[in-house]
Amino acid sequence: MTIISRGFHGRRPSEGTKLPPGQYETNGFPVLSAGPTPHVEKSSWELSVTTEDGRRHTWDWAALMALPSESPTVDLHCVTKWSKFGTEWRGVSLDVLLADVETAAEYALVTSYGGYTTNVPLADLLDGKAWITYSYDGDDLAPEHGGPARLLVPHLYLWKSAKWVRGIELLESDTPGFWETVGYHNYGDPWREQRYQGD
Amino acid sequence: MARTAVPGRLGDRLCWRVAEVTGRRVESPTAVTVVLDVPDWPGHLAGQHVDVRLTAEDGYSTQRSYSIASASDGQRLELTVQRLPDGEVSPYLVDELKPGDQLELRGPVGGWFVWGQDQTExxxxxxxxxxxxxxxxxxxxxxxxxxxxxFRLLYSVRGPDELLYRSELREGSPGLDISYLYTRQAPPDAPRPPGRVAPHDLVRNGWPPDFGPTCYVCGPTGFVEKATAYLVLLGHAPERVRTERFGG
Incomplete structure (x- = not known):
């Protein structure tokens, strides 16, 4: 049974936009983090990919910059209800990053400077669906938004797009990350409104 | 960052519940506490929030998250809502909602920004x-x-008119120290001139890092960024500083 809120009119999303259930549109760029913002220098930054048999691939900042980049324009959906349309990023596709990584793993656990973790099926990082981004709206990515580099997986709720990304562990079994162990959904598809465990 | 478990309800679906408004208290010119009766409320940890869903007559509905203000106490739940000037939902909750009205909510949500009585630090x-x-x-x-x-509370607020829970905080509680940081307008007897939170505020009114405190910081993004950066600079371990931010 739906309860009608007496006297509530609300705002409808702007023409032509399509919001996932329960979301509203914002023009700002809110910040959500569980702790202090880590400040990571590009000169000491490193990204690693570790396969299920322990082989480790690493990129420093110069190596990341040397890879071909893309400029995705994507919509963001945060589990705290806001959605932001048409955000412009620059970064390296995970297809490029993982091209020479041999793996039979099906799951990824993404780790961040500062200790944050989140899990994503590996298939959701491939086929043009995910990037390591270092620029937002034409500028260097600000620390509070995950700079110097963050993962961007826009088809899932934004907590999956780990800020301050530092490593991707490729695993044979699924390992829940930080929010996934405190009640949030394991997969997090905004279009199926998978906010919390059991949704 | 350590992992904490949410007791008792892992895997349970968070269902929507119909809450009835039983009371309303004006806290400041822009904030109201809404008192709700929520049948079968499972209880909550201090610091958790709920999702509120409002539905218009034509079926349009929207959701927002609000922190729970009241300690877990049976079916009674209190939310304090600040009216945002251009908000879609908060002006309705602050200005329109009356006792007897119903709204839908689900929760409690969040297992990180919480305090439990087993914490003695x-x-x-x-x-x-x-x-x-x-x-x-x-x-x-x-x-x-x-x-x-x-407990020590540092409460940064624009001026005395905007203080929430004024009389309850004035009454205080043994073992709870409160410092007010007025940012725009301070009363004549305030120990510091008006201004934004600064490192010396956290030194003077916080805990030394070697006491091993857990710090909880909540507010607008700019405030939280500053306060947490100062805490880390002062020597607090980042994993002992928990945050909740709101606004752009």
């Missing part, structure tokens, strides 16, 4: 504006549990 609460709400829930939960964990 010193606690530092740093509130910016309406970021006080989940921290007030912790203060009330401490009081209700009879906990003797030492």
């Amino acid at each position: 010193p606690i530092l609460l740093v509130a910016g504006g309406s970021g006080l709400v989940p921290l007030m829930c912790m203060i009330r939960a401490r009081e209700m549990a009879g906990s003797r964990a030492p």
